[in-house]
Structures are given as C-alpha cells and as structure tokens.
Amino acid sequence: MASLSSLLKVLLYGLIGLFLSIWVVQNPQDGLVARLVTYDKLAVLLLQHFYLVGVSALLAVLTAVPLGIALTRPGLKSWAPRVLALVNIGQTVPSLAVVALSVGFLGVGSLTAIVALWIYSLLPILSNTLIGLQEVDSSITEAAHGMGMKGRHVLFRVELPMAAAMIMAGIRTAVTITIGSAILAAFVGGGGVGNLIIAGNNISRWQVLVLGAALPVLMALMADVIFESLEKKVRV
Amino acid sequence: MIRFENVVKRYPGEGADAVHNLNFEIASGTICMLVGPSGCGKTTTMKMINKLIRPTSGAILIDGRNIDTVDTIELRLSIGYIIQDIGLFPHMSVGENIATVPGELGWKKERINARIEELLELVDLNPKVYRNKKPNELSGGQKQRVGVARALAADPPIMLMDEPFGALDPITRAKMQDEFLHIQEKIRKTIVFVTHDIEEAIKMGDNIAVLKAGQIVQLSSPMEILSNPADPFVSELIGGRNSLKMLNLMLCGQIMKSLSPSEGEKARATGHGLLGLKATAQDALSEMLRTGQRFIYVEDGDRIVGVLEFEDLLERASRHGLSQ
Numbered sequence: 001m002a003s004l005s006s007l008l009k010v011l012l013y014g015l016i017g018l019f020l021s022i023w024v025v026q027n028p029q030d031g032l033v034a035r036l037v038t039y040d041k042l043a044v045l046l047l048q049h050f051y052l053v054g055v056s057a058l059l060a061v062l063t064a065v066p067l068g069i070a071l072t073r074p075g076l077k078s079w080a081p082r083v084l085a086l087v088n089i090g091q092t093v094p095s096l097a098v099v100a101l102s103v104g105f106l107g108v109g110s111l112t113a114i115v116a117l118w119i120y121s122l123l124p125i126l127s128n129t130l131i132g133l134q135e136v137d138s139s140i141t142e143a144a145h146g147m148g149m150k151g152r153h154v155l156f157r158v159e160l161p162m163a164a165a166m167i168m169a170g171i172r173t174a175v176t177i178t179i180g181s182a183i184l185a186a187f188v189g190g191g192g193v194g195n196l197i198i199a200g201n202n203i204s205r206w207q208v209l210v211l212g213a214a215l216p217v218l219m220a221l222m223a224d225v226i227f228e229s230l231e232k233k234v235r236v
Numbered sequence: 237m238i239r240f241e242n243v244v245k246r247y248p249g250e251g252a253d254a255v256h257n258l259n260f261e262i263a264s265g266t267i268c269m270l271v272g273p274s275g276c277g278k279t280t281t282m283k284m285i286n287k288l289i290r291p292t293s294g295a296i297l298i299d300g301r302n303i304d305t306v307d308t309i310e311l312r313l314s315i316g317y318i319i320q321d322i323g324l325f326p327h328m329s330v331g332e333n334i335a336t337v338p339g340e341l342g343w344k345k346e347r348i349n350a351r352i353e354e355l356l357e358l359v360d361l362n363p364k365v366y367r368n369k370k371p372n373e374l375s376g377g378q379k380q381r382v383g384v385a386r387a388l389a390a391d392p393p394i395m396l397m398d399e400p401f402g403a404l405d406p407i408t409r410a411k412m413q414d415e416f417l418h419i420q421e422k423i424r425k426t427i428v429f430v431t432h433d434i435e436e437a438i439k440m441g442d443n444i445a446v447l448k449a450g451q452i453v454q455l456s457s458p459m460e461i462l463s464n465p466a467d468p469f470v471s472e473l474i475g476g477r478n479s480l481k482m483l484n485l486m487l488c489g490q491i492m493k494s495l496s497p498s499e500g501e502k503a504r505a506t507g508h509g510l511l512g513l514k515a516t517a518q519d520a521l522s523e524m525l526r527t528g529q530r531f532i533y534v535e536d537g538d539r540i541v542g543v544l545e546f547e548d549l550l551e552r553a554s555r556h557g558l559s560q
Binding site for chain 1: 321325
C-alpha cells in the first residue's frame with residue numbers, strides 16, 4: 001500500500017508540473033515569454049537538469065559509499081571520527097560557495113557544475129554510510145566471523161544489507177538537495193532549469209520565474225518520494 | 237578432543253592475564269561448562285578456540301592438531317557458534333540464516349534446502365511455517381532454536397555456546413535446556429558452553445570448569461563439584477543446599493529398586509503416585525512431601541517398573557555428602 005500511495009504522489013507532482021508548463025506555453029503573458037518558453041526548450045532544460053543531478057549523484061554514490069566502507073575497516077577505523085567531523089563542517093558551507101570555488105579551479109561549463117554538485121552531495125552519503133555501518137550490532141558481525149564467513153561476505157551479506165536503509169537515506173538527502181542546488185549550475189553556464197529563473201529575472205516576467213521555481217521543487221518532491229520508498233524497501 | 241596447553245591471554249595495556257596458564261582437556265562428545273563470575277576469563281577461553289581471540293602464548297589443539305596450523309576460515313566452519321543474543325541476521329529469513337555456513341562451504345541448493353528442513357524439524361519448528369519468517373517475527377525461544385539449527389547446519393563436530401539461554405525467561409530457559417540436552421543425546425557434539433549460572437552448569441554439563449581470575453579452580457563432574465567443592469570460592473558459587481542440588485542430578489530410573497511385572501500390576505492397583513524414568517530424585521522427594529507417602533512408583537511408558545523409597549534418597553544424598 002505504501003508503494004501505491006508513493007506512486008500516486010509521484011504522478012500528482014508530475015501532473016502539476018506538466019499542467020503548469022502547458023499553461024505557460026499556451027497562455028504566455030506576452031511575445032517574449034512565448035519565445036522563451038516552448039515545449040522544446042523546457043524539455044532541453046529539464047534533461048540538462050536531470051543530467052546534472054544524475055551524474056553528480058552517481059559519482060557521489062560511487063565515491064562516498066566505498067570511502068565510508070574503507071573508514072569502517074579495522075585499518076582506517078581510527079580516522080572515521082575525524083573524517084566525519086570534517087564532513088559535518090563541509091556540510092555547513094553554502095552550496096553557492098562550493099559552486100563559486102569550483103569556477104575558480106575549472107572555469108565555467110557543465111563540468112564545473114557537476115564537480116561542485118558532486119562534492120556537495122558526497123557529504124550526506126558519506127556520513128550516512130559511516131553511521132549505518134557503525135550501527136551494525138558488533139555481536140552480529142562477530143557471530144558472522146565466528147561462524148566462518150569470509151571477510152568480504154560479512155561486508156556484502158551482513159553489514160551492507162543492514163546499513164542499506166541508512167545509506168539510502170543519505171542518497172535521498174543528497175539527491176533532493178542536489179536537485180535544488182543544480183539551479184546554481186545556470187550561473188556557471190551548466191544549463192538546467194536555473195536558466196529559467198535567470199531569464200525570468202532579467203526580463204521581469206513572473207510566469208517564467210514561477211515555472212523556473214516550481215519545476216525543481218516538484219522534481220525534488222518526486223525524488224524524495226521515490227527514494228523514500230526505496231529506503232523502506234531495503235529497511236531491515 | 238580439545239586440549240589447552242599452557243594457554244595465556246593478556247590484553248594489551250592490562251596489568252594481569254585475562255587467562256592464566258590454562259591446561260585442560262575437553263573429551264569428544266561431552267559438554268564442558270565454563271562457569272564463573274564476569275571477567276573470570278570464560279568467554280575469552282571459549283573465543284580462543286575459534287580464533288576470535290588469539291592467545292598470547294601456549295597452544296590449543298583440536299584432535300591433536302594445533303589450531304595455529306589450521307586455516308582460520310576452515311577452522312571456524314567446522315565449529316558451530318552460538319552467542320547470547322544469538323546473532324541471527326535480521327535481514328535474512330530463518331532459512332537463509334541456517335544456510336549461512338553451508339553456503340560458505342559451497343553446498344548445492346537442493347542439499348542446503350533439505351538440510352534446512354531437517355534442522356528445523358530437529359529443533360521442533362515446522363519448516364513450512366518458520367522457514368521464510370524473519371527473526372523479528374520470532375519469540376526469544378524460537379530465535380534460540382534457529383540459532384541452534386544454524387550452528388548445527390554443517391554438522392560441525394564442535395559447538396561453542398556463549399550464554400545461549402541467558403536472555404530467556406526462566407521457564408523458556410528450562411525448556412530450551414531440556415530440549416538441547418535431548419538433541420545432544422542424538423548428535424553427541426563436543427560442546428563448550430559458557431555460563432555464569434551454576435544451576436545451568438550443573439544441569440547441562442558432563443564436566444564443569446569453574447574459573448576465577450583467569451584460572452581454573454576446579455574441573456570435575458557436577459556431582460563431584462557439589463559433593464567436593466575445591467575451595468570456598470566454589471562453595472560460595474554453588475550457594476548451599478548442595479544435597480538438594482545433587483538430588484537433581486540423580487534420575488529415578490537409575491536409583492529405583494526394580495519391580496517385577498506382577499509386582500508392577502499390584503502397585504498400579506494401589507493408585508499410588510507415579511513418576512517417569514527421567515524424573516529426578518528431587519522431583520521424587522517433592523512428590524513424597526506433597527503426598528505424605530514415604531515411597532513413590534516409577535513407570536516406563538504405561539508399565540510400573542520400580543519403586544523409590546524415602547530412605548533411599550536419604551542414603552544417596554548423605555553418602556555423597558559424607559565424602560566431603
């Protein structure tokens with residue numbers, strides 16, 4: 001039943017976005033809006049946005065989860081508190097600052113945006129992976145070792161499945177935040193729905209601004225519901 | 237056979253040995269209880285057998301082979317392991333939990349499935365009902381049964397049990413102890429059983445090793461421990477009422493006077509109190525006190541095969557007491 005209500009929520013948010021887009025395209029305020037907002041242009045911006053978020057989140061998962069695993073292994077365990085403290089400090093830096101900093105290193109373009117978003121979404125995934133693995137009851141892992149399970153089997157068949165919900169929660173946070181932060185990509189030439197906000201602001205057309213603000217919000221809500229149900233699915 | 241030779245364990249930064257110069261043997265097919273207060277080294281002793289803890293010096297031999305020369309994984313796969321909070325994997329079904337060690341050993345799927353069914357029946361859980369349940373759907377006693385089944389999965393010759401019944405309520409605990417002894421009669425494993433409960437040690441053990449501050453102060457049969465405590469520490473651990481506890485170790489079937497079938501028929505006609513062969517002498521005493529009679533009949537199935545008199549109990553208990 002939970003999955004049915006999640007599906008309905010995703011559909012609802014999608015339809016709101018769709019009707020809002022259709023309404024602006026069909027009933028533009030004036031010619032300027034009509035030229036700026038077309039179905040083709042919206043599709044390109046949404047795809048760009050999706051691409052920015054998808055690539056950076058994927059990179060973040062591929063780096064943060066292995067790093068989190070490494071930091072809970074016997075050799076590197078002592079580093080975990082320090083890395084976690086660093087990560088927590090890092091999370092307080094505004095995303096705009098991260099984007100601005102990456103421009104300094106990489107210039108403008110979608111690569112800059114992806115790197116900035118990747119660094120920013122690393123943090124919740126890493127901290128949740130660390131916490132999730134640390135919270136696995138040590139008596140259970142000791143039982144697994146004591147029974148003769150190989151080290152990698154203990155990791156993949158016991159520890160990771162038990163930490164999966166926590167890791168998924170980190171990915172959920174990272175993705176929803178990144179969908180919002182990806183608006184900033186427009187400032188560094190990375191494209192995405194943020195372009196609508198900048199353009200709407202430049203030409204002072206409220207329809208464009210509303211659409212540019214609403215679409216990422218709806219995307220974030222959809223992602224939140226999808227990852228919430230994934231999280232429930234892997235919960236022990 | 238498990239043999240400890242001059243085994244010492246000292247944890248880094250500790251002033252004293254956790255386990256000091258252990259020398260003892262556990263015979264194959266017997267239950268050896270390691271009993272003592274917290275911090276006496278009983279769990280450390282047990283965990284050295286499956287190399288979860290490495291001794292500082294000395295050697296542990298299993299069937300004459302030093303475990304240092306055996307591959308750790310191979311060693312552990314040949315030793316069943318049950319811990320207090322059971323350590324069942326919460327994300328796996330009962331069947332998957334039991335399949336852990338066979339899976340590690342690379343058994344074929346059909347063989348694993350057959351084994352799961354066999355083991356669930358051994359521990360008295362209906363495979364159809366319980367196989368696909370998750371551990372959090374089970375009661376404490378049921379979890380414990382699954383823990384036993386999981387440890388027995390690959391039929392290891394040795395089992396290590398670390399306070400396996402410690403978290404159960406007294407009634408379930410007594411029931412699990414009885415069932416486990418019943419299973420042990422069939423499987424005859426070499427079992428190392430850690431407990432802080434002397435009553436459990438007396439009930440379950442073929443031998444009891446009493447540990448104090450990392451050393452064995454007495455290693456002998458339950459009867460010997462009760463009738464001949466090695467020192468005041470052991471006496472205190474037993475906590476008095478030794479004779480009553482000893483009666484608990486004698487079975488009616490062992491100490492009764494046999495009756496012929498015709499005598500049995502006559503005895504049945506009296507309608508006097510009856511106990512089974514497996515009832516303890518303590519049960520018999522309690523029954524005598526309840527009925528006010530100085531004797532009780534013992535039945536095997538529906539046949540009365542013996543009689544137990546109050547004087548017999550008196551003599552048995554005091555004879556053991558005298559040897560102090």
